[in-house]
Amino acid sequence: MDAQTIENDEVHKKIYDYLVENAGVNVSGGIDPEENLLDSGILDSLGIAEITEYVEKEFGIEIDEDEITSQNYRTLTAFTAFCREKIAASAT
C-alpha cells in the first residue's frame, strides 16, 4: 500500500466516523458506502452544512457552494471521492 492510499483510507475513515457520530437518523448498523445519504435522512440540510464545515477544517480544503451538489454528496463513496479530489487539488 503506498502513502497515497493510506491517506485516502484516512479520508474515508474520518468521513465514515463523522457520519456515524453525527447522522440525522439512527445508523447503529453502520452505513453502506452506496447508501443514499440524502434520501435516508443521514444528511439533512443542516447536516450538509455541518459536514462541509467539518471536512473543510479537517482536510484544509475549501468547498464552493456550487460544489455542494447531490452528485458529490449522494453516497459515502461519492463524497469521499469528491474530498480526495479537493485534497489533491489543494496540494498542487
Add this chain to the structure above:
Amino acid sequence: MSSKVKADLILIHAPAIYDFRDRDDFVLGWYASQESSNVTPIFEMHPLGFLSIKSFLGERDLDVKIVNVASLMLKHPTLDVEKLLEHLDAPVIGLDLHWLPHCQGSIEVAGLVKKVLPESFVVFGGIVSTYYAREMMQYPQIDGVIRGYDTLEPLAELVAQAKRGVRGRFNVENMIYKDKGEVVDNGHSYTPEVLNDVAIDWSKMFPKTSSLLNMPNLMVLPNTGCQQSCGWCSGSRWAYQRMMNVEKKTVFHRRSEQLAREILTFPKTESPLSVYTLQAYSESSPRLLDYLAAVSDSGVVKSVSFEQFRLTKISVLKQMVEVAPNLDIYINLSPQSHDVEISRLTGRGTYTNEEMEEWIAAAMDIGIKGVYLWYTIGMPKQTHESVMETVAYSARLMERFPNDKIIPTIFGMVPFLDPGCQWFEEPDQHGYTVFHRDLESHRQSLTQPRWRDAMNYETEWMKRDEFLPSMYEAMQVMANHKADYGRITRRSIDIVNGRIDHLRHLTGSIDRAMETDGRLPASLKREIGAHNDEILSYAADVALVKKPLSGRWYDDHTVPREIIDACVRERAAA
C-alpha cells in the same frame, strides 16, 4: 450613471438596523431567535405581502419591483446604499414596517430615499405601520401610511393616481398622508372579507443552482388575523378588533382557488422543496386536507410543516397522512410553558402535558414525521425557576421519545411586547410594565449599548435584568439536552456553547463599562465589531451552525449586476 431600476412602484425591505455594518457600539443578535426562518439578526426577509402586491398590481398593468436592501447589504458589504437608491426610479416607493424590530432601519432607509428621490411618494404599510400610522406622519421622510391587513386595492389606487401625476388629495382608502404639510386621514374602511385575493408566482423565485445548500423553503399563508386572543400577540382577535377596524370576523382567508393556483407555480429545484404553511390553526380540516392533497400532487415538495393550536384529532391526522403519502408532515405546537396554568394565561393551555404526550405517541404511530414544540420566556407568572422546569420537562420528553423527531425549542419574548396586543394596552391588569410606548422611543432603544434598554417591558415575575441571563441559560441547557438525546450533533453543541458564552461575555462587559464609565472602551468596541461581522455570516442565531446566505426566495432578484458593481466600487473608492 449606469442603468436604472424603473417601475410604477418599488417596494423596499430595509434591514432591522441601519447601518448594521458600521455598528460596534451594541451587540447584533443578542436577542435574535430566527429559528423559524433562515435569516440573520438584521431580519432580511420581506413580508410575503410584497409578493401579493407585485402579483395584484401586475394584473392591473402596474409594474412593481421589489428591492431587498437588507439582503443586498448583507451580500455586498461595501454596497453604498445611497448610491443604490439613486438608481431607483418610481413615482411611489413603499417600505414595510410590519415587524417592530425594523423600526430603526426602515425609518432610516426612508430618510435616504427621501434625500435622493425627493419627488417620489414614500408610503409605509404592515402591522406596526397600521398601529403607529398617525405618529409616523411626524417623520419628514414618510409621506403616507396605508393601514390594514390587506392593502392591495388601496395601494393599486395610490400607484395608479401617482402615475397619472396626482400629488395631493389622494382618493385612497385606509391612507393617512401629508398634503403640503397638512395631515389628511382617509379613515380605515377597506377591510375585505377575502385576504390578498391573488396568487403568488413562485416559479422564478429560486435562482438556478444545483447547490444542495440552496434552501428552497417557501411559505404559504392561507389566512391572516386569528380566532384566538393570546395576550402577547398583535395578530390576535383582541388586537385585530382594535387595530384593523373589524368586529366579529377576525380571521380572513384566501380563496382556495388562489392557493391552488399558487401551488401550481412551485418550481422544481435540485433540493426538494419544503413548505411552511403559516397560520394553519385557523384553517378548517376540509380546507387543510384539500390543500395538502394539492401540495402532494404537485410532486415537487418533500416536506410540509403546520402550526396547530389544539391537539388535532387523530382521525384528521390520519387523513392528512393518507392524502399526502409522499410528504413528510411536521407539526408545530406552542404550549409556551410546561406549566399548564401559565400556558392558559398566555391564551394557550388547551391540553395537559399528559394529553400532549399521548397525542404525540399516536401521531408518530400513524406516520407524522415530527413535532416541534415552542416554549417562550416572558409569560405571566413565569419565573426563572419555571423556565428551567420547562427545559427539564423538555429533556424528559426527548427521553420518552428517543427515536422520534420531537424537537423542543425555548426562546425569550425579547426585546418587545407587541404594540397593540392586550398586555401592551392593559399592562397593569396582567402583571406587565411597559417602558416604551411610542414608535420613536422604540426606534432609539434598539441602538442603545445595553440590551436591557431595548426591552420595552418586564413582568411582575421577571424583571428586565433577568431576561437575558434566563434566556441564555435556558437555551444553553436545552441545546445540551438536545445533544444528549441526539437531536443535534456534538459538534453543533460546541458551537452553541461557545457562542452563548461569548454573548454573555460581551453583553456583561458592555453593562459593566456603561455602569462605570458611561461609555465603551475601544478594545471592547473592536470585540463587538468582530462579533457583529461574524454573526452576519451566519444565516442563524446563537443556537445554530452556519447556513448559506443565498438561494432564498426573499433575496434580491431585481437589481442588475452592473448597478451593484457601480455602487460597490463607488463605496470602496470613497
